[in-house]
Amino acid sequence: MTGEGTSQQPKRPKHEHRATAAEWAAFLEARVTEELAAVDALAAYGWWELTEPGARRFGVQARGRVIAPVLTGSGHFADQATALHIVRNQPNRARGDLLAKLMLVNLLKAQLAEEGAPLAGPLRLVVQQLADPFIDHPDHPEYEAPEEP
Template structure:
């Protein structure tokens, strides 16, 4: 049987992690001038890794092992599509966490089913210092 307090702790933890990722995706997906066009550019050719830069920050590096031209194609694809897709995925994730947080108050059987799914997603945060331990389920 699921402990309601533990489920609420998981929901709070995940909302905080999702919000962090949403801020990063929002920053990548829109320009500060409000045009909605990403202000990303690729790092200079010849650097050890081809990367995507926003201002002075390198947001990601791309190493495909297929040479500079292939790396450029992959990096441009990431610049154009990934931030918006990541934000949409995170929005769906928030909805799932909200469902879990709602159902734990009304139907523990439903909450247990949702918790199983949510914990699969939460596994990527297992190294975070605030990660609720396995005993929190």
């Protein structure tokens, strides 16, 4: 890695063809399944919370043990904001979000199975947007930004 930092998003891959709704659904389903496996492994730690202010080691704790010390080098406020972000995205909360994404994928697949299903297009756009955080994955289809209203 260069010293330029990591503030830039990965470049979007270039593909020869426009991805179908079924390809988008398959891509997101695969990524969500991978994320669920990681979430289930981390859920064994139990519910995550912040350590008490002024604790010897500041960070995220579970069952009274620090599982992720946080030291950003940018001061207490940045440390606390970072730790709070980690807690907000803990496995027990992330699991619900991932299951909702799978429900949307399944709804899109059901719409694709019906001839002339009116929700297939809008659901494809939602699935595309949910797949955006995985842009650096080698299987990511070409992203198509939704049209501005």
